[in-house]
Amino acid sequence: MDKKEAKVRISVLRKTLEKHRFLYHVKDAPIILDEAYDTLLNELDNLEKKYPEFDNPMSPTHRVGGTPIDHFEKVRHTIPQWSFDNVFDFEGLQNWEERNITILKKAEINKSPTYVTEMKIDGLKIILTYEKGILVRGATRGDGEIGEDITENVKTIKSIPLILPEEISMTVIGEAWMKKKDLEKINKERAKNEMALYANTRNLTAGTLRQLDPKIVASRNIQLFAYDIEGLKVKSQEKELELLERFGFLVNDDRKYCKNLKEVQTFYDKWKNKRLNENYGIDGLVIKINERDIWDELGYTAKSPRGGIAYKFPAEVVVTKLNSITLQVGRTGAITPVAELAPVLLAGSIVKRATLHNIDEIKRLGVRVGDTVYLRKAGDVIPEIFDVMKDMRKKNAKEFVMPDKCPECESELVREKSGKELSVAFYCKNKSCPAKHLEGLIHFVSKKGLNIEELGERTVELFHDIGLITDFSSIFKLKKEDIEGLEGFGEKSADNLIKSIEKSRIVPLHRFLFALGIRHTGEQTAKDIAYHFGNFEKIRKASFEELSNVEGVGEKVAQSICEFFADAKNSQEIDLLLKELKITTEKKNIGKLNNLTFVITGTLPTLSRDEAKDLIEKNGGHVSSSVSSKTNYLLCGENAGSKYDDAVKFGTKIINEDEFKKLVK
Ligand SMILES: [Zn+2]
Missing domain, CATH: 3.40.50.10190 (BRCT domain)
Incomplete structure (x- = not known):
């Protein structure tokens, strides 16, 4: 194949792949086997590599995710991105229509509007710009005026066409979303790695699309429902949605043309419960006037277009009893009050506990032990108490008072000062608090710390309880015969655990630093400090000033590190540890292509x-x-x-x- 033939073949391949992408990812009706698709994609990939001059960033071969970036550029939207006003009941909906009809009458327009009703997906709004049929930019809504350029990430979403069948220029607006089951899967993985969980599919979608590494985005199966075109004249919303489909976008089939608001209400009633079984979060309906001339005539309020409105569904709510409030002690000593509830079924799972966050939140809610409380999960994963049925309260119910002693070690709890204000959280400051100690041990061996795979949270707890592990260095003194025969341990698993500990004896400096669990010293800070000093002894001896000079290290962090190493008990523990471990150092990061x-x-x-x-x-x-x-x-x-x-x-x-x-x- 010569260059000329290759160019033609590349073009044919791209068009063919685009057609089958549409059939597979949008229509869910593939007509060729996956293997056939992959073969064509492979052929295109090879041709583009052989003839890089014909490569195009919008080729389907680039959907796998390009090079990571270090920040997103800001973009100013050419058309302000409004959000709709909300109504919560039929009356609100009727008022909205009446207002519109009054405006139309004043303008001597006597047409009655009809409506298109669409799902309001709980996701992230994305603005796609096409120039001459090519996707040139994908951006977040941001504040409506300025969003972020996330083109590289958007390209990985397979329900978005990179090339349109016609060479037109327009802006397409849609909602990116992720499946509930993906949320569960990803949260399970994150829980294992002690990472913060995503509260709901919306947070997951937003969090994913704001990843700086497009490969992560590509691995996460994001979908996009397109619902709006700007920059093309289309007669009605109905026609607009049809046009989007024709252009190769995924448009939600669960929509309805309604002649009047009564039909809208029937559709709403049908979906109020049905939505709970859908794969994506739906928090309401969006109702738009179908006729574009009426829509344009109505214009905009200061905040939103008058022609459309969001009709919200009630969040899923149950009522249960608050049996007690317990306190959890975290690794840093922070105390979290937890609501212990009478078990209740909420959004398909039994809920027994819910975090109350801190004492301020308890006061805000005015919740007391014994109260009947409202619990909700509005498509969210983490249940929350959001209100109290105060008229059901028993006369003798007492206000919750934060105990002044740690539930685990009975030492005094303190509220820290940040600036002039007191922190919302109470802290146990006892350095040898057993609860803090246990959390610290769990952190030490966790994946981002020493990464001792076989030493999971449960095992640490068990070993801690029976006194087998007392501090960091005691982990390295464990013997196979100590473990064999303990709950859950046979010869093989005891052996594996010892091997796993042996493997962890060689540890990179930043991971060691992170594992120590110094307050305010997260993973990135540990890396910054490790790269800066390049040697553990230097860090240990570093002054407050030296630490503050490190890029990315603030005074709070520097102070905390100084205090940590100045502590005699910590010092002793580290000396013991250094006899067991070999700390390795990486070369200082000198460029973007380091070690490549x-x-x-x-x-x-x-x-x-x-x-x-x-x-x-x-x-x-x-x-x-x-x-x-x-x-x-x-x-x-x-x-x-x-x-x-x-x-x-x-x-x-x-x-x-x-x-x-x-x-x-
Ligand atoms: Zn304590």
Whole structure:
């Protein structure tokens, strides 16, 4: 195949793949096998690599996610992105219609509007800009005027066409969302890694689309329902949705044309309960006037278009009894009050406990032990008490008072000062509080700390209870015979645990620092400090000033680290630990291509070989003369030789000059 033929073939492949993407991801009716699709995609990928000059960032091969970025650019929307006003009942809906009809009458328009009713998906609004049929930008709504450019992430969403069947320019608005079952799956994984959980599918979607690494986004199965076009004249909302479908967008089928509000209400009643069984969160309906001329005539209020309104569903709510309030002691000593509830079924699962966050929240709710409380989960995963049935309260119910002693060690609880204000949380400041101690041990061995895989939370708890683990260093003194025969441990599992501990004896500096559980020292801070000092003893001896000088370290962090190392007990513990561990250090991060190996082949469009090599080395990368399994990238130009085939053989990532420039930008 020569260059000319390749160009034609690339174009044919892209169009074909686009058609089948639509059938598979939008219509859910594929007509070719997945394998066939993959073969075509592969062919396109190979051709684009061979002829990088024909590569296009909007080619379907780029849906897998490009290079991570360090921040999102801000974008100003050409059309302000309004949000609709809300109504909560039929009366509100009728009032909305009456207001509109009054305005129309004044303008001497005597038409009655009809409506299109769509689902209000609980997700994230996305604004897609197409120029001459090509997606050029995907942005978040932001504050309605300024959003964030998340094009690279948006490209990975398979229900969004990158190329339209016609060369038109327009803006398409839609809601990105994720499935409830994906939320469960991801939260389960995060719980294992002690990461904060996503509260609901909306947070998950927003959190995912704001990832700086498009590959993570690509792995997460985001969907998008398109519902609005700006910049094209379309007669009605109904026609607009049909047009979106024709352009290759996914449009929600659960919508209804309604001649009047009574029909809207019937649709609402049907969906009030049905929505709970859907795969996505729905928090209401959006009702839009179908006729575009009426919509335009009505115009806008200061906040939203008059022609549309959101009709919210009631959140799912149950009532239960608050049996007691218990206190949980966290690793940092922070005390969290927890509501112990009479078990109740809410959104498909039994709820027994709910966090009350802090004493201020308890006061805000005015909740007392014995109260009947409202619990809700509005599509959310974490249940919350949001109100109290005060008229059901027993006469002798007492206001909750925060105990002044730690429930675990009985030492005095204190409220810290941040500036002039007191912190909302109470803290147990006892350094040897058993609850804090246990949480600290769990943190120490966790994945981001020493990463002792076989030593899970339960096991730490068990070993701590029976006195097998007393402090960090005692973990390294564990013997197989101590463990064998304990609850859940046979010979094999005891052996595995010991092996897993042995493996953790070599630990990178930043992970060791993080594992110590120093207050305010999260994963990133630990990395920043580790890279800055490059040596544990230096960190240990660092002064407050030296620590504050580290990029990303504030005074609060510096203070906390100084206090930690100044403490005699900590010092003793660390000395013991250093006898057990080998702390390794990484090279200081000097560039974006740190520790990456490149091979250059062919003639690059603008850069000479030496210029490219210079750029790589300046950014901390390394240039090698031949491709091996250790090569990270093949920088490939025109007339590439055998290195190209080698890269394919080793599965090395092949990039062109444009992509390379993005890496070092
Ligand atoms: Zn305590």
